[in-house]
Structure formats: structure tokens, C-alpha cells
Amino acid sequence: MPIHPALILQRTPINRRRVLRAVIAVGLPLAIALVRGEFLPAVYGAVAGFYTLFVDSGGDTGERLAAILYMTVGMLLAGIAGVAGHLVPGASLLLLIGFTAVAGWLQGAGSAAEFIGKYWLIAFLFGDSAPDLPPLCGTYLIVGGLAGMLAVLADLAITRRPEPQSAPMLRDAARHLLRRRHTNGAFTFYFMVLVVVGYIVGHWLGLTRAYWVPLTIVIVTVYDPRHSIHKLIQRLAGSLLGAVLGALIVHFVRAEWALALCVTLMAAWLPAAQARNYWVAVIPITALVMVLLDFGILRGSLSATDFALARMADTVVGCVICGLGAMMYLRLLPRIEAAQSPKRRRGI
Numbered sequence: 001m002p003i004h005p006a007l008i009l010q011r012t013p014i015n016r017r018r019v020l021r022a023v024i025a026v027g028l029p030l031a032i033a034l035v036r037g038e039f040l041p042a043v044y045g046a047v048a049g050f051y052t053l054f055v056d057s058g059g060d061t062g063e064r065l066a067a068i069l070y071m072t073v074g075m076l077l078a079g080i081a082g083v084a085g086h087l088v089p090g091a092s093l094l095l096l097i098g099f100t101a102v103a104g105w106l107q108g109a110g111s112a113a114e115f116i117g118k119y120w121l122i123a124f125l126f127g128d129s130a131p132d133l134p135p136l137c138g139t140y141l142i143v144g145g146l147a148g149m150l151a152v153l154a155d156l157a158i159t160r161r162p163e164p165q166s167a168p169m170l171r172d173a174a175r176h177l178l179r180r181r182h183t184n185g186a187f188t189f190y191f192m193v194l195v196v197v198g199y200i201v202g203h204w205l206g207l208t209r210a211y212w213v214p215l216t217i218v219i220v221t222v223y224d225p226r227h228s229i230h231k232l233i234q235r236l237a238g239s240l241l242g243a244v245l246g247a248l249i250v251h252f253v254r255a256e257w258a259l260a261l262c263v264t265l266m267a268a269w270l271p272a273a274q275a276r277n278y279w280v281a282v283i284p285i286t287a288l289v290m291v292l293l294d295f296g297i298l299r300g301s302l303s304a305t306d307f308a309l310a311r312m313a314d315t316v317v318g319c320v321i322c323g324l325g326a327m328m329y330l331r332l333l334p335r336i337e338a339a340q341s342p343k344r345r346r347g348i
Contacts, residue, residue, distance in 0.1 A: 017155050017163055018053065018271040024151035025049035026267040026288075029144045030260040038136065039256045043292040045140030045147070048072055050267055050288065052148025054115045059165030061156060065149050067170055071116045072145025075123035076138055082127020092128050096199060096214075097192060099124045104191030105184050108223035109176045110168025118218050121195070125218075129211035186336045191221055194325045198318055205317070208310040216318025221326075225333065228326045231278065232319045238282025239315040246287040247308035263288055286311075 026049045033042025048071075055067045078099060085092035103117035127133065156162065168176070198217040202210030216239075220232045253259045266284040273281040290311055 015271045015274075017159060019268050020158070021056075021148070021151035021155055022050070022053055022267040022270055023264055024154055025052050025144070025148040027260070027264040028147040028150070029140055030263065032143065033140065034257055034260060038140075039260070041134060041136040042140045042143075044137045045142075045144035046263060047289060047292050048075060048141045048144030049147045049151075050144075050292075051075075051115070051119050052145065052151070053267075053270070055112050055119070056148070056152060057111060057165055057167035057169055058163035059169050060171075061152065061162060063169050063171060064152050067112045067116065068145055068148045068152070070170075071119055072142060072148075074116065074120040075145075076141055078120040078123040079127035079133075079138065079141065082124040082129075083131045083133060085128055086131045093196075093199075095124065096128070096196065100192045100195045101188055103218070104188035106173070106177075107187060107191065107221075108184065110170075110173035112167070112169045113173035113177075114223075121218055122215055125199075125211045125215055129209065187223060190325065190329050194221060194322060197325075198321050201317065201321065202314070207314055207317070208306075209314060212311065212314035213318045213321070216315050217322045220319060220322045225326045225329045229323060232322050232326075234277070234279035235282055236315060236319045238279040239286045240312055242283040242286025243290065243308045243311040243315070245283060246290040246311065247304040249287065249291055250307055251304035259291070263292060286315075 026046045029042050029045030029049055030039070033039045033045070051071065052068045055071050056064050058064070081095050081099075082092070085095045099121045103121045106113045106117035108114070194217050195214045198214035199210075202213035207213065216235070220228060220235050222228050222231060249259070249262055253262055266288040269284045270281060270288075273284055
């Protein structure tokens with residue numbers, strides 16, 4: 001059986017401009033926090049700054065800044081919705097379905113829009129998992145988005161030339177969505193079922209950080225279900241190694257300035273890892289986001305070993321659900337496509 005090309009290590013040139021943007025977008029919120037003595041809420045700003053790297057694919061400067069702005073404001077509102085959902089019984093599940101529907105409908109439109117929808121959903125999941133977050137976390141989330149925008153402008157000022165567009169941005173996504181002959185309903189329903197099942201299973205199993213199960217499903221599931229299977233294999237391998245790296249940082253790095261330095265270096269490592277292969281890139285992504293989002297565990301009772309095992313368990317459960325769902329969807333896909341073909345011919 002031939003090896004899928006995506007599973008082979010591939011060397012491509014490292015995007016040094018992306019390294020610069022990563023250092024600014026992640027390091028700036030943490031530096032501000034260290035000066036002000038507010039490191040704990042600032043970690044969410046670092047996450048937001050890190051995510052700006054994925055919604056920015058180069059091209060028109062205004063469009064790049066707009067994508068980061070939409071992502072940041074949407075994440076803030078989604079996080080607030082996650083916290084507020086606990087005030088009304090059943091509201092959290094209804095809000096989850098709504099955010100999942102939006103994210104699912106945007107899949108296949110273009111990478112910038114796809115990531116924006118997924119990050120809104122991830123922000124909701126985290127807000128839902130930690131309803132006691134202080135308002136200062138939202139402030140730093142905005143700081144992280146602004147740091148990402150500043151990184152784009154600083155990169156342009158230093159290099160004095162725009163970065164070539166490497167993937168579809170917002171205008172491309174809008175054109176794609178407007179040209180569709182159907183509403184992407186089948187994939188949206190499939191995506192929604194997977195995420196909701198992961199959410200329910202994670203809480204039913206009583207996992208330490210149950211939201212990581214649906215979060216893993218959100219990240220791994222892509223518009224092409226065949227790609228999802230290959231991606232989840234690589235995601236699983238990279239996540240297991242990343243969990244070990246994150247646990248080592250938790251165990252050995254105690255000073256906040258040293259932790260901020262480690263996180264910034266991992267963000268800078270990402271472009272080099274992406275030049276190799278997806279599973280290699282997942283290692284710093286998992287370790288960085290794991291340490292930042294679950295920074296409160298550093299103050300808690302979990303040991304570094306338990307921390308790593310908890311993350312591995314969440315990732316394995318999420319990948320299993322995603323894999324089973326993808327195989328079922330692949331079986332149904334020929335019928336779905338056959339049912340959609342007459343509608344496309346009629347221009348519906």
C-alpha cells in the first residue's frame with residue numbers, strides 16, 4: 001500500500017517573516033503582562049496572538065488586518081457566550097450547536113474563513129469550560145489580536161514589500177460561498193454531530209479538561225473527510241509528543257519570565273516545523289496551547305505526568321470519535337453527492 005504524500009517529511013523553505021510575526025504576536029502580550037504583574041490572564045492574549053498566524057495568508061494588507069479583527073472580536077464574543085451559557089440551563093448546548101453550525105458552514109470556503117469559524121468555536125468551548133474567568137482575560141485577548149495586527153504592520157515596515165498570498169483569504173471565501181449551489185448542509189450536520197458527541201462524551205467520561213475532546217475534533221475535521229483521516233493520524237502523533245513537551249515545561253519551568261520565553265520560542269519554532277510536515281508542526285502547537293490554555297493547572301494539584309496523560313487521553317478520545325465519524329461520512333458521501341447533483345444542474 002503506497003504511503004500518502006502528506007505522511008512523508010517534506011522540506012520547504014522556512015518563512016522567516018512568519019517567524020518575526022510569531023515572536024511579536026505571542027511575545028508582546030506576555031511582555032506587557034510581565035511588566036504589569038498579570039501573567040495569568042495574559043496567556044489568553046498569547047493564544048489569540050498565536051491564532052492570528054493561521055488566519056493571515058498574506059496578500060492585501062487591509063484584508064489581512066480585517067481577518068485578524070474578525071477573529072479577535074468573534075473570539076471575545078464567543079468566549080463571553082461560553083461563560084454566560086451557564087446562567088440558563090441548556091443554553092450551553094444550544095449555543096454550542098449554533099457556533100458549530102457556523103464553523104461547519106464555513107468549511108471549504110477558504111482557509112482564513114475556515115480558521116476564523118473554528119477559533120470562534122474554540123473560544124466558546126474554553127469559555128464554557130471555565131465560567132469563572134476574570135474580565136481581564138478578555139482584555140488580554142483583544143491585546144493579542146492587536147499584537148497580531150501590529151506584527152503584520154511591523155513585517156511590512158521592515159521588509160518594505162507585501163507578503164505574497166499563499167491561501168484563500170476573505171474575498172476568496174466570500175466569492176466561493178456566493179457561488180455555491182447548495183448550503184453545505186451535509187458537511188455542517190456531520191461536523192455538528194461530531195463536535196456535540198465529543199462534548200457530551202468528554203463530560204460523560206469526567207475528563208480533567210473535557211473541552212479538549214471537542215476541541216481536538218474541531219481542529220482535525222476538515223472539509224475533505226479523506227484528508228481528515230490522514231490529518232488525525234498526524235495530529236495524534238504530534239499531539240502525544242507535544243503533550244510530553246508541554247508537561248516537561250510545566251515541570252521544569254517555574255519563573256513566569258522563563259515560561260513566557262519558552263512560549264515565545266515555541267511560537268517561533270512553528271514556521272520551521274511547518275516547513276517539515278503537519279505532524280511536526282503539531283508538536284509546538286500542542287505544547288504551546290496546552291501550557292497557555294491550561295496555565296491554571298500550574299497552580300493546581302495535578303503533577304506534570306498527570307497533566308500529560310490527561311491531555312493524551314483527551315486527544316485520543318477526540319481522534320477516535322473523529323475517525324469513526326469520518327469513515328461513516330465517507331460511506332454516505334456518494335449518496336449525498338448523488339442527491340446534490342440534480343440540484344446543481346437546476347441551479348439551486
